[in-house]
Structure formats: structure tokens, C-alpha cells
Amino acid sequence: MAFFGTRGSARNRGGAAGFRFFLYALVSIVLMVLDQRLDWLERVRYGLQAVTYPVETALNSPVTAWEWIKSDFAARDALEAENQRLRTRVRDLEIRSLRLEAVEAQNAALIGLKQALPPVAERWLPADIVNIQFGGLRQRFLVDRGARNGVFRNQAVLDDYGVVGQTMHVGPWSAEVLLITDPDHDLPVQIERTGYRTIAVGTGDPGAIALPYLPANADIRVGDVLVTSGLGGVFPSGYPVARVTQVHPGAVQPLARVQAVPFAHLETDREVTLLWFRQGNPAAPLKENGGELTSGNPAIQPLPVPVPKPSAPAAVSTPAPAAAAPAQRPTGRAAVKPKPASPPSGQRKP
Amino acid sequence: MSASAGGAIFKTALIALVLTLLPLPAWLAILRPEFLVLTVLYWSIQAPYVGGIGLGWFSGLLLDAFQGPVLGEHALAVALVAYLGVHEHQRIRTKPLLQQSLIVFAVLVLYEFVLFAVDGWSGHPLTTPLRWVPTATGALLWPPMATILSRSYRPRN
Numbered sequence: 001m002a003f004f005g006t007r008g009s010a011r012n013r014g015g016a017a018g019f020r021f022f023l024y025a026l027v028s029i030v031l032m033v034l035d036q037r038l039d040w041l042e043r044v045r046y047g048l049q050a051v052t053y054p055v056e057t058a059l060n061s062p063v064t065a066w067e068w069i070k071s072d073f074a075a076r077d078a079l080e081a082e083n084q085r086l087r088t089r090v091r092d093l094e095i096r097s098l099r100l101e102a103v104e105a106q107n108a109a110l111i112g113l114k115q116a117l118p119p120v121a122e123r124w125l126p127a128d129i130v131n132i133q134f135g136g137l138r139q140r141f142l143v144d145r146g147a148r149n150g151v152f153r154n155q156a157v158l159d160d161y162g163v164v165g166q167t168m169h170v171g172p173w174s175a176e177v178l179l180i181t182d183p184d185h186d187l188p189v190q191i192e193r194t195g196y197r198t199i200a201v202g203t204g205d206p207g208a209i210a211l212p213y214l215p216a217n218a219d220i221r222v223g224d225v226l227v228t229s230g231l232g233g234v235f236p237s238g239y240p241v242a243r244v245t246q247v248h249p250g251a252v253q254p255l256a257r258v259q260a261v262p263f264a265h266l267e268t269d270r271e272v273t274l275l276w277f278r279q280g281n282p283a284a285p286l287k288e289n290g291g292e293l294t295s296g297n298p299a300i301q302p303l304p305v306p307v308p309k310p311s312a313p314a315a316v317s318t319p320a321p322a323a324a325a326p327a328q329r330p331t332g333r334a335a336v337k338p339k340p341a342s343p344p345s346g347q348r349k350p
Numbered sequence: 351m352s353a354s355a356g357g358a359i360f361k362t363a364l365i366a367l368v369l370t371l372l373p374l375p376a377w378l379a380i381l382r383p384e385f386l387v388l389t390v391l392y393w394s395i396q397a398p399y400v401g402g403i404g405l406g407w408f409s410g411l412l413l414d415a416f417q418g419p420v421l422g423e424h425a426l427a428v429a430l431v432a433y434l435g436v437h438e439h440q441r442i443r444t445k446p447l448l449q450q451s452l453i454v455f456a457v458l459v460l461y462e463f464v465l466f467a468v469d470g471w472s473g474h475p476l477t478t479p480l481r482w483v484p485t486a487t488g489a490l491l492w493p494p495m496a497t498i499l500s501r502s503y504r505p506r507n
Contacts, residue, residue, distance in 0.1 A: 031422030
């Protein structure tokens with residue numbers, strides 16, 4: 001009797017409103033449960049991304065236009081100064097990478113490899129940040145690369161300074177990036193100085209992540225560098241994450257005990273990098289595979305360390321079943337594999 | 351209700367959505383009131399048989415599409431707001447604006463609590479006290495916003 005736009009007695013209307021609300025609430029709850037438990041809503045999400053992307057781009061266009069105008073009118077000497085700075089930086093990085101190659105060669109020779117492994121990053125793709133959702137305390141980026149560019153869910157996202165986050169909902173032309181500072185984001189990290197592994201949790205503040213799961217007597221100091229540990233299946237090991245700025249072992253709030261500032265320039269970034277990594281590399285993220293954590297090709301997993309020389313250092317003979325051995329050090333090239341550069345073939349076995 | 355009520359509702363809801371999604375600096379985004387929720391509440395009170403709960407639900411679904419961690423979360427919460435508005439519209443409508451904004455504050459707290467609960471149940475907990483700030487700013491914004499919205503269309507009953 002009571003429907004959109006009908007008139008009845010006030011009591012009647014109230015009852016009908018209650019009934020309609022009940023129906024809508026039921027639909028909402030079903031939707032939430034489906035979105036939580038089942039995967040098929042992922043397709044709906046894909047469609048929604050396609051629809052919302054142009055809107056968000058349009059809404060962000062004033063900001064983009066302003067940035068464009070600003071950069072267009074940037075003074076010539078500012079550009080020259082930047083050019084100069086970048087040139088210095090490139091030279092600096094080149095010199096460092098020369099040194100890195102030397103060290104890698106040395107390392108490879110030390111552990112008896114014929115040649116050093118290829119770098120863990122196989123391919124990377126720059127992506128522009130289209131929209132930033134710092135509102136509501138959730139920390140998200142929208143980037144202008146999607147499934148059409150090969151972007152997949154839970155892909156590692158970095159910038160020039162460190163880990164930014166991972167992709168969540170991927171649309172055809174866009175993807176949502178969950179930042180490491182989002183309260184939803186848990187990142188397996190390692191304290192570089194001690195090798196201690198723990199989880200870094202976002203705080204909702206774009207300038208801080210927290211380490212709530214450290215024991216009170218953990219060896220951690222202000223200034224310690226956190227790197228990705230390679231666990232969790234998203235990030236390769238050894239990427240810089242954050243620097244510890246506060247250590248209060250006695251704080252009541254777990255999130256306040258140890259806080260760290262991300263290296264990534266989350267608040268000023270305009271471009272980020274999506275990363276594809278080589279599955280065969282020992283530094284690649286460990287995928288959970290039928291209850292066991294494995295890295296790389298499962299076929300060669302059981303025998304990870306055919307040490308060529310008996311006099312090899314002890315670290316080399318650490319067996320991999322503990323799932324952590326390849327990620328022991330940031331430059332962890334210690335685990336020797338028979339075919340180091342084997343192309344990723346069938347790693348994603350169900 | 352004449353057709354212009356529907357038009358006014360559609361236009362104002364669209365503007366409210368834009369205001370909700372507009373990128374803002376972080377500190378301002380924390381203060382940002384829930385424009386779309388306020389708009390839905392206003393129309394639920396002023397024109398309960400035009401938009402009503404359906405308007406609330408679809409507005410919430412739009413919010414979910416843009417910023418919800420779970421589909422259906424905002425839909426449920428905004429539908430609840432609309433229901434409260436429709437159910438109590440005669441009582442709320444007659445009150446002066448300042449008194450209304452107290453009621454709006456209560457409704458917004460309830461709205462935020464639904465989001466808070468669903469966030470927690472679905473495994474995306476957001477426990478900082480900052481999430482409650484928009485309820486206060488929303489209540490403060492109610493008198494000017496209701497005045498502006500009343501210019502867009504004035505119902506005849």
C-alpha cells in the first residue's frame with residue numbers, strides 16, 4: 001500500500017518506512033557478506049573502478065591543472081637548479097651502483113656462483129597518482145594504471161625512496177593503492193641492524209607507521225632502518241620502508257610504542273612505480289603454497305642448497321624450509337639454486 | 351509533490367557528492383562533514399515521500415563505490431539516517447534550526463557508529479578518535495546548510 005510517493009495515514013507511513021528500511025538493510029548486509037566472503041563481487045568492483053575512475057579524475061582536475069600551471073610557470077633558474085641537482089644525484093647513484101656491482105660480483109665469487117643473480121625486479125611501470133584519498137583517515141592513492149597495463153591485485157608499489165603500498169581494487173584503467181600508513185595495511189618488515197622480523201602497521205597518519213607487536217625487551221633504537229622482510233607474498237625482501245623515530249617501550253597504546261617515518265614521500269609523491277619481480281630470485285616475496293611458504297619455482301624448492309664447495313661459509317648452508325633463509329639479509333643472495341635465472345613458469349599453483 | 355522536488359534533490363545530492371569526493375589537504379579532509387549524508391537527511395525530513403530511504407540507500411552505495419572498504423556499508427548507514435529522518439520528520443521539521451542540529455548530531459553519531467561497527471566486523475578497524483570529528487562539524491554545518499537547501503525547493507505541506 002505504501003510505496004514511493006504514496007499518501008496514507010501518518011501511522012501507516014511510519015510502518016511502511018520501517019519495512020522499507022528493513023528490506024534495504026537486509027540487502028546491504030547481504031552485499032557486505034558477499035563482498036567479504038566471496039570473490040565474485042571482485043568483478044563488480046572491477047566495473048565500479050571503471051565507472052568511478054573518470055569521476056575521480058575529473059574531480060582531481062583542478063588540482064592537476066594547478067600543478068600544471070605551477071610547473072609551467074616555474075622559473076628557469078629553478079628548473080636549472082633542479083636539473084643540476086638531478087645530475088648530481090644520477091652521478092652519485094651511478095657511482096654507488098658501480099660499487100654495488102663490484103660487491104655483488106665479490107659476493108657471487110665468495111659463495112661460489114658462476115654469475116650473480118639477475119636483479120629481483122623484473123619490470124617496472126611508472127604510474128601517475130590521479131587522486132589521493134587521505135580523507136576519513138584511510139590512506140589510498142588512485143593511480144592511472146589498471147588491468148589493461150597488467151596490474152594485478154596485491155602488487156608492490158614503490159617510489160624513488162621506499163615502499164609506498166600495494167594495489168587493492170584494480171579496474172581496467174586504474175588501481176587503488178593501499179598505502180603502508182593505512183590502518184588496514186600490515187607490512188612484514190625486518191630491522192636492518194638486527195635482522196629481527198616483525199609487522200609494521202599503518203597508523204592513519206601519512207607520516208608514521210607503528211610496530212605494535214614488538215616485545216618490551218626488543219632490541220630497537222631510534223634511527224634503526226626497517227626493510228621489507230620478503231614474507232607476506234607482496235614485497236621482495238630488502239626494500240627500505242621506514243626509519244624508527246620514537247621508542248617508548250612503556251606506552252599504553254600499542255601503536256605508540258615504536259613509531260617510524262616512511263622513507264617514501266607519501267604526501268608529496270605525484271608518481272609511483274609498480275613492480276613486477278622475478279619469482280626465481282631468492283629475494284622474491286614468499287608465496288604461501290598449500291600451507292608451506294615457498295619462493296620461486298616449487299619444483300626446485302626441496303633442495304635449495306647444493307653447495308659447490310665444502311669450505312663455503314656457514315650462512316650459505318642454511319636450509320630453506322624455514323622459509324626465512326633466503327630473506328635473511330637484504331642482499332640475501334646466499335641461497336644457491338641450480339637454475340638461478342629460470343623464468344617464472346608455474347609458480348601460482350593453487 | 352511536484353517534479354521539481356525530485357530535480358532539486360538530484361541536483362543537491364550531486365553537489366554534495368562532489369563536495370564529499372573533492373580532494374582536500376589531509377587536515378581539512380578530517381574536518382570535512384558528511385555532505386551527502388546531511389543532504390539525504392535534509393530531504394528525508396523535508397520531502398519524506400519523494401526520496402526517502404531509497405535515496406539514502408543509493409547515495410550510500412555511491413559512497414561505497416568511491417570510498418567504502420566494504421560494499422553495502424555506507425548504504426546501510428545512510429539508509430538508517432534516511433529512515434530516522436522519514437520516521438521523525440514531523441517532529442524534527444517543527445523545531446528551530448539550533449535544536450535541529452542537536453538531533454542531527456545524534457543521528458550523525460549513530461551513522462558513524464554503524465560505520466565503526468561494520469569497519470570492525472569486516473576487519474578494517476579504524477579506531478582513532480579523529481573519525482568522530484565529522485559528526486561535530488556536520489552538526490555545526492546543519493543550520494547554514496539547511497538554509498541553503500531550503501532555497502533550492504520549498505515543499506508546500
